[in-house]
Structure formats: structure tokens, C-alpha cells
Amino acid sequence: MLKTAVIGAGSMGRHHVRNYAEIPQCELIGVADPDEGRSELAEKHGCAFYTDYRALLAQKPDLITIAAPTTLHYQIANDALDAGCNLLIEKPVSDDLDKARALMQKARDRQLKLAVGHIERFNPAVMELKRIIDSGELGEVLSVNNLRVGPYHGRILDTGIILDLGTHDVDLISYLFNDRCHSVFATATKRKHNHEDHAVLQLSFGNGHTGIIETSWLAPYRARNVFIVGTKHFALCDLANQLILVYDDNPEGGNLLAGLRPVPEGEPLKNELTSVIANVVDDTEPLCTAEDSIYALSVCMAALKSVDSGSSQVVG
Ligand SMILES: NC(=O)c1ccc[n+]([C@@H]2O[C@H](COP(=O)([O-])OP(=O)(O)OC[C@H]3O[C@@H](n4cnc5c(N)ncnc54)[C@H](O)[C@@H]3O)[C@@H](O)[C@H]2O)c1
Incomplete structure (x- = not known):
């Protein structure tokens, strides 16, 4: 079982939560969002809820979706890579090209997967x-x-x-x-x-x-x-x-x-998550690479x- 989690459970993150809860290969272990109102989503899917994403990282998920606002992607992703997590970051990867490149390099150095949600x-x-x-x-x-x-x-x-x-x-x-x-x-x-x-x-x-x-x-x-x-x-x-x-x-x-x-x-998101999970678990070729997302940015x-x-x- 792949331990999955979602950081940022707003309009897009909630669909990641639902899909992780539905995909049989995954165990959804937690949701993090500073908005306490989002805890209902965690309750609905029977997983832990954290207002501070660092408490979620301490639970060592295997794969995390980051669906917080774009300007927060870098800080959260950087911390998550330090915690040893594979990542799916919602598009755009970042609002800063140097930071996006630094994330890609860090993921490579740590032999972790970094996918970006180019869902189309x-x-x-x-x-x-x-x-x-x-x-x-x-x-x-x-x-x-x-x-x-x-x-x-x-x-x-x-x-x-x-x-x-x-x-x-x-x-x-x-x-x-x-x-x-x-x-x-x-x-x-x-x-x-x-x-x-x-x-x-x-x-x-x-x-x-x-x-x-x-x-x-x-x-x-x-x-x-x-x-x-x-x-x-x-x-x-x-x-x-x-x-x-x-x-x-x-x-x-x-x-x-x-x-x-x-x-x-x-459902496009289910297809995307299935592909990202296969990349993490079986090292299959990703349909969209981190380089593709940096080019788009x-x-x-x-x-x-x-x-x-x-x-x-x-x-x-
Ligand atoms: N792939 C797509 O089609 C698609 C669609 C919509 C949004 N997005 C992307 O998803 C991201 C979120 O967009 P949205 O529309 O869901 O926004 P949103 O405002 O609905 O949700 C963002 C959530 O992040 C939470 N958040 C804020 N600070 C946080 C922190 N420090 N830690 C954890 N959570 C935090 C907010 O409380 C909120 O619940 C953006 O990067 C956006 O570009 C992608």
C-alpha cells in the first residue's frame, strides 16, 4: 500500500483527496490545510487532519499532492523532499523558475519522484x-x-x-x-x-x-x-x-x-494519479516530466x- 496525503484541500486538493481514497493501491493517511473547515474532508474519508503540513510530513507519506496556492509550492515541496516524500505538485510547479529548477534538482539528488499536474x-x-x-x-x-x-x-x-x-x-x-x-x-x-x-x-x-x-x-x-x-x-x-x-x-x-x-x-485526475502512482511504485515512464513543467513555466x-x-x- 502506498501511503498518500494531500497538502492544501481547497477546490483542486479535494479531488486529489477523493481519488486517493478511491484508488485501491493507496492508503490515504492525511490531509493538511490551515483552514480548519477542511477537516470535514478528512473525516469523510477517515484520515488524519493537520492544520500544519509539517505534522503531516512527520507521518512519512510515500506520495504527497501539493495543492496549496502556487506561491507556497516551493516551500512546502522543499520541506516534503527533505522529509523523503515523492511529490505531485499542482500546476504551475512554482511562480519562480529558479525555485522550480532547485526542486527538480533536489528530487533527483534524493532519488524521489517529482510530478507536476498538467492534467490536460x-x-x-x-x-x-x-x-x-x-x-x-x-x-x-x-x-x-x-x-x-x-x-x-x-x-x-x-x-x-x-x-x-x-x-x-x-x-x-x-x-x-x-x-x-x-x-x-x-x-x-x-x-x-x-x-x-x-x-x-x-x-x-x-x-x-x-x-x-x-x-x-x-x-x-x-x-x-x-x-x-x-x-x-x-x-x-x-x-x-x-x-x-x-x-x-x-x-x-x-x-x-x-x-x-x-x-x-x-476522469482526467484519476488517469493522472494512476500514472504518477505507477511511476512511484514501478518506475514506469511518466507521461509528463518535471522538465516539461519547467519548460511550461x-x-x-x-x-x-x-x-x-x-x-x-x-x-x-
Ligand atoms: N490542475 C488543475 O486543473 C487545477 C485546477 C485548479 C487549481 N489548480 C492549482 O491548484 C492549486 C490550488 O488551487 P485551488 O483552486 O485549489 O485553490 P483553493 O484556494 O481552492 O485551495 C487552496 C487551499 O490551500 C490551503 N492552504 C493555504 N495555505 C496552506 C498551507 N500553508 N498549507 C496547506 N494548505 C494551505 C487553503 O486553505 C485552501 O484550502 C494552485 O496551484 C492552482 O493553480 C490546478
Whole structure:
């Protein structure tokens, strides 16, 4: 049995708690959160509750999810690595590139696993979309355009939308291209939040391939869509509803024909945790590496510099 625990049991952490409680390979030993109200979650799943995460670390969990606010990830992860725990840190890995790199190095030095929750890779719709792209069915993929917009929920106070939501799409677009972008140009505005709350990023890859990200906390309508232009076909993926449409030529002319592709059912977080657990227990290849998360953070940091400078920034 893998002893698992969760630090930070808010909106995202509570789903980690539920999944660890459900996965037969795991024994959920504790939840830590300074908000005493979160103890109900521990009670519900029959595990210990701590208001100080260091008391939880003293119980020596094998694998911990860190789902506290992003600006706390480094301190908590650093302490957890010192305590000998394997880690799944919610995205973004940190708000600071040097600190993220230091965590990766420390995990390597201590031979501990460090995963970061780039959950979209584990979305069944993305798994199928990736299979379609890699099969060559769409032809050469020229652009991937992600729209991730919705109303602001008021929870994320410590970072802006580029780090909080843009990270998902930087990782997802790069994963779909199987490539890393070399430069980024970004614009952003700040209307209701203390950081930027609407941003558009243009990611440049080799061979003229382009990724576009529009992400917003100002839109009244919630959308999580990926549009793909290939040289043979166009595809649309609705990440929230786990739907894929591939548009084929209509031999009779006129409108394109859209074919809905079957997507297997599944909860992205359960898929992610299953993969992380296999990596910890059986040393299987992770689908998303710590280096991938540091790359995603470096693109977001370059995007923030681009917003400030008004010019394109090299990633690296
Ligand atoms: N993968 C995803 O799709 C996804 C979705 C949402 C959030 N996130 C990430 O998860 C993290 C948390 O976001 P959220 O939306 O759950 O926020 P949230 O505010 O709902 O939850 C954060 C929780 O952390 C707790 N906390 C604060 N200080 C702590 C400390 N010192 N030790 C332990 N717990 C502490 C808070 O009391 C709160 O319960 C962020 O990094 C965010 O980017 C990821």
C-alpha cells in the first residue's frame, strides 16, 4: 500500500483527496490545510487532519499532492523532499523558475519522484486527439489554437491568468506538437484582478508551426476548446465535454462534413494519479516530466516579460 496525503484541500486538493481514497493501491493517511473547515474532508474519508503540513510530513507519506496556492509550492515541496516524500505538485510547479529548477534538482539528488499536474494530458479527449494527430490523419498540423475562458471564481489571488490557466495550454499545445516553442509574444489586460486576467499568447515553434492561447477570467461564458488546422483536416476538441470533431472534405462541395470521434470515458485526475502512482511504485515512464513543467513555466515567464516589454521573447 502506498501511503498518500494531500497538502492544501481547497477546490483542486479535494479531488486529489477523493481519488486517493478511491484508488485501491493507496492508503490515504492525511490531509493538511490551515483552514480548519477542511477537516470535514478528512473525516469523510477517515484520515488524519493537520492544520500544519509539517505534522503531516512527520507521518512519512510515500506520495504527497501539493495543492496549496502556487506561491507556497516551493516551500512546502522543499520541506516534503527533505522529509523523503515523492511529490505531485499542482500546476504551475512554482511562480519562480529558479525555485522550480532547485526542486527538480533536489528530487533527483534524493532519488524521489517529482510530478507536476498538467492534467490536460490525461483528459481522455486529449489522449484520443493526440492519437489522431500522431497517426497523420490531420496532415501536418500548422496551428493549435486554445480558447480557455470563463468567469473569475475569486479563488486564485497569488498569480495572474498566464501562470494559472495559460500553463495548461502551453503544456497542451507543446505536447500536441511534440515540440517546444522557441519564442512567445503576449498581450494582457488587468480589469478585476490584482494580476493580469485576460491574455493572448502566440507561441512560435519550428517549421512555422504556431500555438495561440486566449485565456480569460472576464468572459461570462465558460469554454475549453482546442482548434487544430492540419494540411488535410481541421479538428475541434471540447476539453470540458470531452468531444472531438474532425471536419472532412465534402466530395459534393459546400459545407464540410463533421465527424464526431468516440472518446473513452474517464476522469482526467484519476488517469493522472494512476500514472504518477505507477511511476512511484514501478518506475514506469511518466507521461509528463518535471522538465516539461519547467519548460511550461519558462514559456509563461517569457510571456509575462513580453507583456511588459511589448516585444517577442525568446524562451529558455
Ligand atoms: N490542475 C488543475 O486543473 C487545477 C485546477 C485548479 C487549481 N489548480 C492549482 O491548484 C492549486 C490550488 O488551487 P485551488 O483552486 O485549489 O485553490 P483553493 O484556494 O481552492 O485551495 C487552496 C487551499 O490551500 C490551503 N492552504 C493555504 N495555505 C496552506 C498551507 N500553508 N498549507 C496547506 N494548505 C494551505 C487553503 O486553505 C485552501 O484550502 C494552485 O496551484 C492552482 O493553480 C490546478
